[in-house]
Every structure is written in C-alpha cells, then in structure tokens.
Amino acid sequence: MKNRKEIMKKPELATTAIHNSEIHDKDTKAHIAPIYQTSTFTFENFQSIQDYQNGNTGAHMYTRGSHPSRQALAGKIAALESYDLEQNGVAEVFSSGMAAISAALMGLCHAGDHIIAQDVLYGTSEHLIANVLPNYGISHSLVKNMDLSELKTQLKSRPNTTVVYIETPANPTMFLVDIAAVVEIAHSHGAKVIVDNTFATPVLQRPLSLGADIVVHSTTKYINGHGTVIGGAIVAKNALLFEERIAHIIKTIGAVPSPFDCWITNIGLKTLPLRMEKHSQNALEVASFLEQHKNVKAVSYPGLKSHPQHELAKKQMSGFGGMLAFELAGQKEAAIVLNNVRLAALAVSLGNVDTLIEHPASMTHQVVPEEIRLEQGITDGLIRLSVGIEAASDIIKDLDQALNKI
Ligand SMILES: *Cc1c(COP(=O)(O)O)cnc(C)c1O
Numbered sequence: 001m002k003n004r005k006e007i008m009k010k011p012e013l014a015t016t017a018i019h020n021s022e023i024h025d026k027d028t029k030a031h032i033a034p035i036y037q038t039s040t041f042t043f044e045n046f047q048s049i050q051d052y053q054n055g056n057t058g059a060h061m062y063t064r065g066s067h068p069s070r071q072a073l074a075g076k077i078a079a080l081e082s083y084d085l086e087q088n089g090v091a092e093v094f095s096s097g098m099a100a101i102s103a104a105l106m107g108l109c110h111a112g113d114h115i116i117a118q119d120v121l122y123g124t125s126e127h128l129i130a131n132v133l134p135n136y137g138i139s140h141s142l143v144k145n146m147d148l149s150e151l152k153t154q155l156k157s158r159p160n161t162t163v164v165y166i167e168t169p170a171n172p173t174m175f176l177v178d179i180a181a182v183v184e185i186a187h188s189h190g191a192k193v194i195v196d197n198t199f200a201t202p203v204l205q206r207p208l209s210l211g212a213d214i215v216v217h218s219t220t221k222y223i224n225g226h227g228t229v230i231g232g233a234i235v236a237k238n239a240l241l242f243e244e245r246i247a248h249i250i251k252t253i254g255a256v257p258s259p260f261d262c263w264i265t266n267i268g269l270k271t272l273p274l275r276m277e278k279h280s281q282n283a284l285e286v287a288s289f290l291e292q293h294k295n296v297k298a299v300s301y302p303g304l305k306s307h308p309q310h311e312l313a314k315k316q317m318s319g320f321g322g323m324l325a326f327e328l329a330g331q332k333e334a335a336i337v338l339n340n341v342r343l344a345a346l347a348v349s350l351g352n353v354d355t356l357i358e359h360p361a362s363m364t365h366q367v368v369p370e371e372i373r374l375e376q377g378i379t380d381g382l383i384r385l386s387v388g389i390e391a392a393s394d395i396i397k398d399l400d401q402a403l404n405k406i
Helices: 004-009 013-019 046-053 068-081 097-108 123-136 148-157 179-188 239-253 259-269 272-291 310-316 331-340 370-375 392-403
Strands: 090-094 114-118 139-143 161-167 192-196 214-218 232-236 298-300 323-327 356-358 382-386
Touching: 013 068, 013 272, 068 090, 068 232, 068 259, 090 097, 090 239, 097 123, 097 161, 097 192, 097 214, 097 232, 097 239, 114 123, 114 148, 123 139, 123 161, 139 148, 148 161, 148 179, 161 179, 179 192, 232 239, 272 298, 272 323, 272 392, 331 382, 331 392
Parallel strands: 114 139, 114 161, 161 192, 192 214
Antiparallel strands: 090 232, 214 232, 298 323, 323 382, 356 382
C-alpha cells in the first residue's frame, strides 16, 4: 500500500480539487478554513515587517494585496489548470470574470499593440476588446471562426500582435477552436495565447497543456457552480510573465474578491470534477433527446456526432460539458418554450447545479447588431441551455412538455 505522502505527491484531479491549497488553522484546528474577514493584518514588530517585505513569510499586510482565502482559491485553480504540467502555473483570483479578462489584456498589451480575437466571444469580452481597449491605443481584428489560414494572414500583416484571444467552446454557438493549432501559429509570430476556459473548466480541458500561455475564467459559472457569487481567475503557465506583467495589476486596479466570496467559491470548487461528469452525462442525454424532437430544427453540442467539430472535441476535451444550444423555427416558438418550462429557470448565466434556459437574441446577445448576430448563427429561434445536475429524465420531461406546446 502507498503511504499518505506518496499518494499526496501526485493525487488524482478529484483529490486535488478537494485537498490542494487548503488552509489548516493551527490554533483552532478547525477542519474547514475560517473566513478571514479583515481589511488589514497586524505585525508583531519592525523585523516582521522587513521579513514580510523580503518575501520570507507567508504573512499578509492588507486585503487588497492578498489574503488567505484568496491565496487558497488561487492556489487550487492553478493546481487544476496545471494538472499535467511538470511545474504549477501561477494564478490570481478577481472580483469578476471581466476583471480577470481586463487584467490579463491590460498586462499583456500596451499602447501600439494589437489583439487578434475570435469573432464569436462572450459579449462583454468582445466589448472590452472592440470598444474599451482602443481608447488606450490597443487595436484589434476579429477572425471568423478562428480560421487558421486567416489567422496566419492577419499575424503576418500585423507584426505588432501581442495576443491571440480565444474562447472554446464559444458562447452561445458551441463552436470550437483548435487550441494547439492556434498556439503553434501564434507562437511562431511571437504572440501569446489567452484562452477563456469558462465553459469547459480544467476538468474537461486544460489549455496550458496544449501550449496556451494564459487561461482566464469566470468562476461565477462552473468553478463556483451554485450561482452564489461573481468571480474570476487568471492562470499563467510562466511565473515570470505573471510577476512582470499581471501580478501588480490586480493590486492596482483593485478588482479583488472578498474573503467570503473566495471561501464559498473554494467550497463549490471541491465538487467540480464530480459535477462536470454529471453535467456532461446529462447534457448528452438532453442533446440526444432534443435532436430527435419534431419541433427542434438543430442541436449544437460538441458531444453529438452531428457536431461539425466532434472529432476536435474528442481530441482536446475529456468530456463535452453541460452547455448546448438548440434551434426552433423562430422567435414565436422560442417564446412558447420559454413560457412553458417549469423546472428550467429562465435566466442568463450558466454552470449552476440547476438547469438554466435563455434566449441569446433577446438576452445575452441582445447588444450584438442583428446582422452580425445572424451571421454568427445566433438566430431568433436559438435557445441556450445550461444543463444542470438534476435527474436527466426530469429535465427531458420538462423540455418535452414545453416543446409539445408549439
Ligand atoms: C460569464 C462569462 C464571462 C464574464 O464573467 P463575469 O464573472 O460575469 O464577469 C466571461 N467569459 C465567459 C465565457 C463567460 O461565460
């Protein structure tokens, strides 16, 4: 039998999610770490300040800079995203996914630099790249479906490109991008690759192992998993790049998560491997049901053989996740389904234990101009489903009765 030390040297991913980076309070012996709800930390004497400044202690000074709950959560996310790597990456957690994405782009891009991004992105990420960063001298171009030959052309004509920004699976179309192929091309032109891994999570897809430089997350979604907080994370493969370009930004812009938010997110994260397995099972069952329903025109789920990138999904993901989209005849039919579901909640956001249903054209993607939206496949009849971990049979029953009202 292996001894405990050997087991803990390279524990399985599920064990890592529960045990990595846990705080064990030496004084109280509390099994679960307390919430360090304090704005500042005390020093014993002048020498302890100097030790802290020299990085010789695990001490904290001020909660905007660091605090134990944040350090624990960041450490665990880094361990999961770096699971296959020789050396752990470095992570930091934020007050929202958008704060993390903003900090990553602010860190890697300076005035005069260029970003190449995929055309279909989380709406606010697209807004940041297209409408906010240009005010600071950072330009961008979008590549439709991250077509690889178009990416090469753009990189050649834009030698000032510092970042290629992708999201896979993409929201809400479930379009996939070949991470390893994008990395190879971007690196040969000296650009770094940032991947938004919110939909897949490190349980199903680990972009750092595929060569990506930075992973960003909205921890609001699967990582927390229970719909209780807004949060974000950055994981960098290279500690030096992180130290030099990103670490100081979180402290400076102050987009920091509270001790309570970090604490509760860490509790959610412990069940991520278990939840992702069930989300994936349920979503495949629901997608297969929808695919044969007479009122459904099309279903987009990477786990279905009919998904145009099913082979790529099998190559770069170890499971297909809980997100899917399906298309009805039009807006009238979509409204009937949304008005009649009983179990699924009509709400934006995703990745919760509960099933959530939404209409991208009038909710998450309402700000996208109609002609662009239609070109991206976000039609008036498209519905996005975040399949929860209730019994799949109940989710299917609910959708079936709502679809039959059409
Ligand atoms: C929700 C989401 C974001 C933004 O995260 P917030 O926590 O809402 O700021 C970014 N990317 C993706 C893919 C998301 O789903």
